[in-house]
Amino acid sequence: MGFFKQGFNEKIVYAVAIVVALGIVFIYSEQKETSVPSMAEQSVPAATTVAEKSEIAALEKDTEDKISQSLASIQGVGKAKVLVTYSSGIKRVYAYDKSVITKTSKQTDKDGGISEVEEITETSQLVIAGNSAPVVIAEQRPEVAGVLIIAQGAGDSKIREQISLAVRTLLNIESGKVSVVPMADE
Incomplete structure (x- = not known):
């Protein structure tokens, strides 16, 4: 010490x-x-990314087939190959179970003054279906990045313009996203 x-x-x-x-x-x-990340911060598992890519590929293929069939019906257009690309994936809006709890308490101090305290608690939880997948309430198709059409008969400028107009109308896109070129002789 x-x-x-x-x-x-x-x-x-x-x-x-x-x-x-x-x-x-x-x-x-x-x-x-x-810290536990929120749903917006969580990374997407690889399986979901692969599934999403195959879903987009299937959507591209389906759109390409429908456009090819439609173009074959236009007078002056023979065989057509169509390539469609999307700028993003399918956008989904998920269901959330939201609750708001409001607690109000009044306190009187020794001088007779009254103070009121209000506490608001909000919670939000993703709704999961029976198959462990989130419930989707809305889906939005991805935006078309571009369309390439290789068609017989596209050497004629009138036919090329008809093809371009048909595709722009079908997909509701501007002309800068559509390219129409003549098919090489086979």
């Missing part, structure tokens, strides 16, 4: 020890802290 005889107060030493201990606790608690 000779250390304390040199003018240090025992209470100060205890206070410093407590501050150091609290500092260590805070340092370790920050390192161990893990």
